[in-house]
Amino acid sequence: MPIPAPLRQLPRRHPLLLILLFGLLLRFAFFIELRQSPFYSTPDLDALEYDNQARDFAAGKLAWTEIPIHGPGYPLFLALLYTLFRGSYTAVYAAQFSLGLLNAYLVYRLGRRFFDRAAALVAAFFMATLWTTLYFEGLLLATTLMLSLDLLALLALDHARRPGRPWSWLLAGILLGLSAITWPLILAFLGALLLMLLFFPPSPLRRPAFAPALVLLLGAALPIAPVTWQNWRAEHDFVLIQKNGGMNLYLGNNPKADGTPNVRPTGEWDQLLLLPQTEAGITRQSQRDRFFLALVLHFARTQPGRFLQLQARKLALLGNAREIRATFDPEFFRRRYRTLSLPLPGFAPLLALGLLGMVRARNPFPSLLFFYLAAYAAAVVLTVVSARYRMPLAPVLALFAGHGLVELARLFRERDWRRLAPALVFLGAVDLAGHWSRPVPKHTNAEEWSHLGNAYYVRRNLYPAELAYRRALEQEPGYSMAMTGLAVISWDQGRRDRALETLRRALLLDPENVPTRYQYAEYLRQQGEWDKALAEYQILLQKWPAQVSAHFFVALTAFEKGDLETARREAEEVLRSRPENAAMLDLLKKIQDHERETSP
Incomplete structure (x- = not known):
């Protein structure tokens, strides 16, 4: 049967539509697989934090009481979807896959402007x-939304540099501000933009372009200022967007660092969080940031050779062909999804062709794109390198890669072997360096298997959950989080002695693991071993004196034990700083009712 003429002419007349349809097909296939995954409706770690904050926002709790670990931009986006679609995860994935296709279209628009x-x-x-864009679109993470905001900002900036469009600078600033409260690293690009406007303004602007710079800064401040104010309202502390910025800087810049976010969510992570408190008695977030910054500066000053070597290592990591884990290992999940396992392009060809495109870029050189790449790359190298952190480079690298591939085709078509040969050698050298230079530390997938077990457990699929935990322990026999998961399953199955023994072994191997100690203390409380439970909670409070949940469980355990004085003291202590804590208010009411009933 002959193919209808309109279909035959589709690739020639509407190639962009064909590309977007192919992208839609890939996303639909991935979505079908994703629905079968236990992670589909059981977010974990960063995704769980985003999800919890979004559901608070959707419930009308817009004023947070603690400075959040993530900016509120993505949770607000999720909250809007949860409000419109009754908390549906399907709506979130559909929206993110749609944003992925929008990002491809926005890249096309930028490509038409610059190339x-x-x-x-x-x-x-x-x-x-x-494949990494598909992977992140299938996670409850800010990556996809951040790319959309960055690309819209780049389009607005390109629009603004033309005569008679001053309000485009304001729009660009607002978009950059929205991106900043979603993922603060864009602030590096904002700083680079301000420098560009003051010292190297694009034509037809004249140096120094004060007015556009001020309007841009004002626009960026509009979304950021309310977040900063709410942080001040929550803890009376000046934190621009989110906490742990200083800790992330230290994570990638200390004598033991390897350039990746290699500290895992076990006791090692809890020790890192406690470092300002144990070393200097610091608990305020802004002081914590300054504490970690001081450690980084001390490292750079006292070991300059090691510090520079580490920066060079991170630069090599930035161009590495392997996708480096941050929270999870993308390549672990690529092996589990057939769609992602297809021969789809990765970061390596994007980087090789992108660098070639920069070399072959003609006048006028797209300085806006270069400033974006340089600023983001510098920000990532100065902190830590991972697949998620370098994703903002992908859209602009794709633009240069498109130009590089077109230039290669032109040289081949013109049989310009004198220029084609060096270009091919350059491509091969960059690709070889990305594959051959593997400074990424080897690691097991115990963490991924353990979180897979958590996802199965939340769905009450205990048998596959146990298998996943055991797979984690096969790869890393002392991994305490997997042992904790097995203990929880044993407890649910009525094997309480076995559960407690497993938790004791986990704490012997990883005594700083806060979740494991919480679990152990809670099971002791449920067994009526109140003194032992209180001893475990006191260990937590010695390290985390401001930990509200530990104070709550001390109060609850003391109440169950009959020690009403201790229970009341703990409850009132928390309510002095957290007067809106519903669980503690409810417990205090029970304590007061019991006191009235037992009073003579």
Whole structure:
């Protein structure tokens, strides 16, 4: 049967539509697989924190009481979807896959502005099919939304530099501010932009371009200022967007660092969180940031050779072909999803072709794109490198990669072997360096298997959960989080002595693991071993004196033991700083009722 003429002409007349349709097909196939995954409706770690904050927002709790670990931009986006679609995860994934296709279209628009139609189409194809973009679109993480905001900001900036469009600077600033409260690293690009406007303004602006710089800064402040104010309201402390910025800087810049976020969510992570308190008695978030910054500066000053070597290592990591884990290992999940296992482009060809495109870029050089790449790359190298942290580079690398591939095709078509040969050698050298230079530390997938077990457990699929935990322990016999998961399953199955023994072994191997100690203390409380439970909670409070949940369980355990004085004291202590804590208010009411009933 002959193919109808309109379909035959589709690739030639509407190539962008064909690219977007192919991207849609990939996302639909991935969505079908994702629905079968236990992670579909059981977010964990960062995704769980985003989800919890979003559900608080959707319930009308917009004023947070503690400075959050993440900016509120993505939780607000999730909250809007939860409000419109009754908390549906399907709506979230559909929205993020739609944003992924929008990002491919926005890259095409930028490609038409800075290069030509052919380069724009190649760049859009990269963005529509890059396997890491699909992977992050299938997670409750801020990555996809951040890319959309960054690309819209780049379009607005390109629009603003043309005569007679001053309000575009304000729009660009607002978009950059929204991106900042979603993922603060964009502030590095904002700083680079301000420097560019003051010292190297694009034509037809004249140096120094004070007015555009001020309007841009004002626009960025509009979304950021309310977040900063709410942080002040929550803890009376000046934190611009989110906490742990200083800790993230220290994570990638200390004598033991390897350039990746290698501290895992076990006792090692809890020790890192406690470091300002144990070393200097510091608990305020802004002081914690300054404490970690001082450690980084001390490291750079006292060991400059090691510090510079570490920065060089991180630069090599930035261009590494392997996707580096942050929370989870993307390549672990790529092996589990057939769609992601397809021969889709990855970061390595994007980087090689992108660098070639920069070298082959003609006048006028797209300085806006270069400033974006340079600022983001510098920010990532100065902190830590991972697949998620370097994702903002992908859209602009795709633009340069599209130009690079078109230039290669032109040289081949013109049989310009003198220029084609060096270009091919350059491509091969960059690709080889990305694959051959593997400074990424080897690690097991015990963490991924353990979190897979958690996801199965939340869905009450205990048998696959136990298998996943045991797979984790096969890879890393002393992994305390997997042991904790097995203990929880044993407890649910009525094997309480076995559960407690497993938790004791986990604490012997990892005594700083806060979740494991909480679990152990809670099971002791449920068994009526109140003195032992209180001793475990006191260990937690010695390290985390401001830990509200530990104070709550001390109060609850004391109440169950009959020690009403201790229970009341703990409850009132928390309510002095957290007067809206519903669980503690309810417990205090029970204590007061019991006191009235037992009073003579």
